[in-house]
Amino acid sequence: MNFDYDVVIVGGAFSGAATALMLKRKYPAARVLIVEKAAEFDRKVGESTTEVSSAYMTRILGLGNYLGHHHLVKQGLRMWFSNGDRQQRFDDCVEIGARYQARLPTFQVDRATLDSHMLELAVAAGCDLRRPAKVSRIDLDGASGQSVSLTSDRGEEQFRSRWIVDASGRASLVGRKLGHFRPNTEHPINAVWARFSGVKDWDSYDWRERFPDYANACRTGRSWATNHLMGHGWWCWIIPLRGGDVSAGLVYDSRIFKLPEGANLGERLRYHLLTHPVGREIFGEAKMVEHDVHAFSTLPYSNEKVCGEGWAAVGDAAGFIDPLYSPGLDFCSYTSYYVADMLAANLAGEDTTDRIRYYNEQYPVTYRLWFETLYKDKYFYMGDAELMSAALLLDVGSYFVGLVIPLYGNPEREFLRLPFEGTPGRIVARMMSFYNRRLVALAKRRLAAGIFGRRNAGWRELY
Numbered sequence: 001m002n003f004d005y006d007v008v009i010v011g012g013a014f015s016g017a018a019t020a021l022m023l024k025r026k027y028p029a030a031r032v033l034i035v036e037k038a039a040e041f042d043r044k045v046g047e048s049t050t051e052v053s054s055a056y057m058t059r060i061l062g063l064g065n066y067l068g069h070h071h072l073v074k075q076g077l078r079m080w081f082s083n084g085d086r087q088q089r090f091d092d093c094v095e096i097g098a099r100y101q102a103r104l105p106t107f108q109v110d111r112a113t114l115d116s117h118m119l120e121l122a123v124a125a126g127c128d129l130r131r132p133a134k135v136s137r138i139d140l141d142g143a144s145g146q147s148v149s150l151t152s153d154r155g156e157e158q159f160r161s162r163w164i165v166d167a168s169g170r171a172s173l174v175g176r177k178l179g180h181f182r183p184n185t186e187h188p189i190n191a192v193w194a195r196f197s198g199v200k201d202w203d204s205y206d207w208r209e210r211f212p213d214y215a216n217a218c219r220t221g222r223s224w225a226t227n228h229l230m231g232h233g234w235w236c237w238i239i240p241l242r243g244g245d246v247s248a249g250l251v252y253d254s255r256i257f258k259l260p261e262g263a264n265l266g267e268r269l270r271y272h273l274l275t276h277p278v279g280r281e282i283f284g285e286a287k288m289v290e291h292d293v294h295a296f297s298t299l300p301y302s303n304e305k306v307c308g309e310g311w312a313a314v315g316d317a318a319g320f321i322d323p324l325y326s327p328g329l330d331f332c333s334y335t336s337y338y339v340a341d342m343l344a345a346n347l348a349g350e351d352t353t354d355r356i357r358y359y360n361e362q363y364p365v366t367y368r369l370w371f372e373t374l375y376k377d378k379y380f381y382m383g384d385a386e387l388m389s390a391a392l393l394l395d396v397g398s399y400f401v402g403l404v405i406p407l408y409g410n411p412e413r414e415f416l417r418l419p420f421e422g423t424p425g426r427i428v429a430r431m432m433s434f435y436n437r438r439l440v441a442l443a444k445r446r447l448a449a450g451i452f453g454r455r456n457a458g459w460r461e462l463y
Contacts, residue, residue: 002160003031003145003160003161003162004031004033004159004160004161005031005032005033005128005159005160005161005162006030006031006032006161006162006163006343006347007020007023007030007031007032007033007161007162007163007164007165007343007347008032008033008035008146008148008159008161008163008164008165009032009033009034009035009127009164009165009167010035010135010138010148010164010165010166010167010168010173010174011034011035011036011037011166011167011168011169011315011317012034012035012036012115012119012122012129012131012167013036013041013044013111013115013118013119013167013169013315014046014111014114014115014118014315014329014332014336015167015169015314015315015316015317015332015335015336016034016036016165016167016314016315016336017034017115017118017119017121017122018056018061018118018332018333018336018337018340019165019167019314019336019339019340019343020032020034020122020125020127020340021061021118021121021122021125021127021340022060022061022336022337022340022341022344023340023343023344024122024125024126024127025125026340026341026344027343027344027347027348028126029347030343030344030347031128032122032126032127032128033127033128033129033130033159033161034119034122034123034127034128034129034130034131035129035130035131035133035135035148035150036119036129036130036131036132036133037131037132037133037134037135038131038132039131039132040112040116041111041112041115041116042112042294043110043111043112043195043247043292043294044111044169044294045191045193045249045296045323045328046111046323046326046328046329047108047109047110047111047239047241047247048074048077048106048107048108048109048226048237048239048326049074049106049107049108049109049326049329050106050325050326050327050329050330050399051104051106051399051400051404051407052330052333052399052403052404052407053326053329053330053332053333054104054105054106054107055104055333055404055407055408055411056329056333056337056411056415057107057333058105059408059411060333060337060411060412060415061118063117064105066117067105067107067109070113070117070242071107071108071109071110071113071114071242072107072108072109072224072240072241072242073102073105073106073107073108073224074102074106074107074108074224074225074226075098075101075102075220075221075222075224075225076097076098076102076106076220076225076226077097077098077225077226077227077228077325078095078096078097078098078222078225078226078227078228079095079096079097079227079228079230079385079388079392080093080094080095080096080227080228080229080230080276080278081093081094081096081230081383081384081385081388081453081456082094082229082231082276082277082278082456082457083453083454083456083457084453084456085457088277088457089277090211090214090277090278090280090281091211091213091214092277092457092458093276093277093278093456093457094385094455094456094457094458094459094460094461095214095217095460095461095462096385096388096389096392096460096461096462097218097222097225097461097462098218098220098225098462098463099217099218099219099220099462099463100219100220101219101220102220104404104408108224108226108239108240108241108242110241110242113242130150130152130154130157131152132152132153133150133151133152134150134151134152135148135149135150135168135173136149136150136151136156137149138164138173138174138177140164140174140177140178140308140310140311141310142308142309142310143309143310145160145161145162145310146160146161146162146163146164146310146311147159147160147161148161148164162310162346162347163310163311163312163343163346164310164311164312165311165312165313165314165339165343166311166312166313166314166317166318167313167314167315167317167336168317169315169316169317170296170301170316170317170320171317172301172303172313172316172317172318173317174311174313174317175303175305175306175313175317175318178305178308180303180304180305180306181301181303182301182302182303182304183298183300183301184300184301184302184321184371186371186376187253187299187300187321187322187371187375187376188253188254188255188298189251189252189253189254189298189299189300189322189379190251190252190254190259190295190296190297190298190299191249191250191251191252191295191296191299191323192249192250192259192265192268192269192293192294192295193237193247193248193249193250193269193293193294193295194247194248194249194266194269194270194288194289194292194293194294195241195245195246195247195248195288195289195292196245196246196247196248196283196286196287196288196289197244197245197246197286197287197289198285198286198287199238199245199246199248199282199283199286200281200282200283200284200285200286201223202221202222202223202227202282203215203221203222203223217460217462218462223240224240226238226239226326227239227278229273229276229278229279230382230383230385230388231257231276231382231383232256232257232379232380232382232383232384232447232452232453233252233253233255233256233257233379233380233382233383234250234251234252234253234256234257234272234379234382234383235250235251235252235324235382236248236249236250236251236272236273236276236279237249237251237323238282245289246286248269248273248283249269249323250269250272250273251299251322251323251324252379253379253380255379256379256380257379259272260272260275264293265293265295266288266293269293270283270288299320299322299323300319300320300321300322300371301319301320302318302319302320302364302367303317303318303319304364305360306318306319306335306359306360306363306364307339307342307356307359307360308356308360309356312339312342312343312356312359313335314332314335314336314339315331315332315335315336316328316331316332318331318335318363319331319363319367321367321370321371321374321375322371322374322375324374324375324378325374325395325399327370327374333415334366334415334418334419335363337415337416338359338415338416338418339359341416342355342356342359359418362418362421363418365418365420365421365425366418366419366420366421369419369420369425369426369429369433370419370420372429372433372436373398373428373429373432373433373436374395374432374436376433376436376440377436377437377440378391378436378439378440380440380443380444380447381439381440381442381443383452383453383456384443384446384452384453384456385453385455385456385459386455387439387442387443387446389461390435390439391435391436391439394432394435395432398428398431398432402419402425402428403419
């Protein structure tokens with residue numbers, strides 16, 4: 001049977017472009033078409049990378065030099081807690097985070113810039129591109145081939161391919177078409193975010209003069225960290241971007257917290273940032289960049305199936321849980337690498353039945369256990385510094401032992417194994433789920449006794 005392409009990838013941002021690039025590297029003869037709806041990429045959640053996604057970008061994709069020149073090197077994560085007293089000083093807030101420089105490379109990225117670069121690399125590797133192009137129809141016919149109908153500046157076109165890769169992000173075109181898309185109603189979180197200019201420098205001379213104990217406690221730059229303002233049922237990220245602007249966003253559990261009223265989303269976000277002593281210091285004189293306010297409701301979702309005969313989903317098209325701890329690009333890394341490797345093997349004539357079965361069976365397990373271990377009901381205790389400090393140490397320790405150390409030992413092997421795989425993965429998941437449930441129970445007990453967050457003042461935990 002004649003096909004126009006071996007693979008059509010719907011979506012040209014990070015996941016789609018990375019899948020295309022890796023496929024061309026693994027099987028250079030592959031004929032790949034990327035269909036991207038946007039003429040230019042806009043900003044999205046996922047500006048802060050982790051040790052896992054950074055390993056993928058530096059060790060697998062080879063982006064280390066590019067990231068160092070065009071984005072910012074990240075210095076870990078940092079959390080700030082307030083006791084709710086409007087008179088509480090900035091330097092009286094509890095600080096939890098790194099004392100020293102990060103040992104492994106991570107980055108603060110402008111996603112629009114990164115996505116554009118990835119797409120350029122895929123095209124340079126030999127992929128065809130239609131952009132901007134709107135997909136009007138997808139037909140999946142298994143072994144007989146798939147077809148994609150689209151409209152671009154070239155008019156209406158239809159292409160036949162062996163495979164379709166859904167990299168359409170939250171649109172999840174194939175998952176919704178096939179009825180696999182499922183909102184995660186157990187985790188009712190929403191997000192609103194914006195870009196600010198004129199945000200104060202965490203490491204300035206002025207602050208060293210005003211807060212000497214704060215300045216002397218840390219050996220690394222706080223400005224380059226992902227700083228978090230923490231509260232009961234909510235948290236805010238503060239991420240520096242190259243050029244001086246700062247991304248700030250609020251994520252909240254609608255069971256616990258309601259977004260303040262205001263004239264518009266931007267003003268409501270700003271008002272909330274200023275309710276926290278750290279937010280008042282950082283954003284007191286900042287200005288919101290016009291026309292750059294974004295929001296999502298019901299953030300988490302997944303798909304019951306993520307591949308089949310002739311199709312596969314990668315990145316956010318497969319699922320998304322929560323921006324806390326920046327796992328979005330981790331999922332993009334695992335899924336894009338796995339699917340690219342699977343497609344390369346299939347195009348080379350290998351039987352990939354077992355690989356399709358593994359991806360379909362393991363992805364829902366990975367998603368479910370990642371959710372239960374790290375996020376289920378976490379918003380009930382994240383505003384209590386003592387409880388969140390315990391969670392952070394346990395979460396990060398488990399992450400490094402279970403994922404980061406193996407990845408740096410053999411990234412090509414480990415990115416083909418989805419997290420929480422097999423019996424060892426289930427044992428670790430049970431342990432993590434247990435301590436998460438215990439922390440939730442302790443938080444509810446403290447709330448009932450009126451002592452939740454009582455010790456959110458006068459100490460810092462740096463390591």
